[in-house]
Amino acid sequence: MSLGPAGVRAIIDKKRRGGTLERDEIDALVNGYVSCEIDDAPMAAWLMAVCLAGMTLDETAHLTRAMAMSGDTIDWAGAAGPIVDKHSTGGVGDAVTLVAVPLAAACGAKVAKLSGRALGHTGGTIDKLECIPGLRTELSIDEFKAQVMRVGCAIAAATARLAPADKKMYALRDRTATVASVPLIAASVLSKKVAGGAPAIVLDVKVGAGAFMRTLDEGRALAETMIAVGSRLDRRVRVLLTAMDEPLADSIGDALELEEALRTLEGTCNGRLADVAASVAGAMLQVAGLRGTCDPADALRSGAALRSFSEMVAAQNGRLADFDRRFSPSSEVRARADGYVERIDAGALGEIVARAKDTGFESDARRLGLRLAKRVGDAVSRGETLATCFGAVDPKRVAEAFVIGPHRAEPRPLILATL
Helix, strand or coil: CCCCHHHHHHHHHHHHCCCCCCHHHHHHHHHHHHCCCCCHHHHHHHHHHHHHHCCCHHHHHHHHHHHHCCCECCCCCCCCCCEEEEEECCCCCCCHHHHHHHHHHHCCCEEEEEECCCECCECCHHHHHCCCCCCCCCCCHHHHHHHHHHHCEEEEECCCCECHHHHHHHHHHHHCCCCCCHHHHHHHHHHHHHHHCCCEEEEEEEECCCCCECCHHHHHHHHHHHHHHHHHCCCEEEEEEEECCCCCCCEECHHHHHHHHHHHHHCCCCCHHHHHHHHHHHHHHHHCCCCCCCCHHHHHHHCHHHHHHHHHHHHCCCCHHHCCCCCCCCEEEECCCCEEEEEECHHHHHHHHHHHHHCCCCCCHHHCEEEECCCCCCEECCCCEEEEEECCCCHHHHHHCEEEECCCCCCCCCEEEEC
16 A cells, blocks of 8 residues: 555544554555655654554554564574563663573573663663673674574664664654654554564563653553553563662663673672562563573572673673773762652753763763662761762762652662563
């Protein structure tokens, strides 16, 4: 089905009036946009109509399929072992992939993880991995598949030919303020996963002030949509709703987060990152049909996950021993009063680090960032260190992200729900 200008207008008008689009209409719209037969302006109008009128689950599944099939796809048919993928909707201090992927692989899963770079105030897994000297993240599909089967896991950059419709549509959504739509978010996330080919998928949906989904209800609506759409596309999907009111890990910044992930894999950092990574890895084993075969916490303690990570890095030409784990602080952020940490604005801290990276003042912007010394609920005394800054991170702005008050706040559980 090919659309002329009148056909495009008819589809926009149909959706604006709350109508349900057929699969061939959605296919024609997506394919026409990718091939440049449809311009940005009418596509933006359609995206706005979706934001206002919504989409049915069937429409969302049609959109996801069309976006996934707009370029290359990976076929795991005949693969020896259960193939599983994992995705996070993005947060601050979220280095879960760096721990959960080798952890699940150490427990017997074959993890095929295609990742992205930083988006807005959220860090990117590829940016963190590339702090390891020599490490290649640009793998061909054949290299990617061979490494997953040989090593047990791979974390690589999604190529431009995988779900190109998503890349083009997301850029337009970002320019036209049409990002905040559950069907569009679900289609964006799942189209990349469907193109990646894994039959089993775990989605880590972040919820809170530092996430794109601010409330638990919003997170649950997105999770339920992605599970239903995944089922329509023959994917087994499990979703964890995890808290992102304050940063997940203590570190924010590419190299700093990588170093904390390494300490977690080494068993010397048993904090929030380890807890969420173990939960995500457990969900990956369950959705892959490997429940009960291995305890992720045991694999973390035994060093099996660290060995898996090291093998993955070596397979991608990385020199882990050459990664400089020493960091020179630039300033300390100190408490201005006695009391308790009542709130830490994760979104603000993410923005501070992202803007510092964009200044261009650093010889290696990947090594700037900050580390938290206090978390929500901790008691503090005037003059006590709240955080340590590295590089061109503004300590005054970091201090403003901490709310110190007289009452001890109870932090939310890390795992809010599992669907």
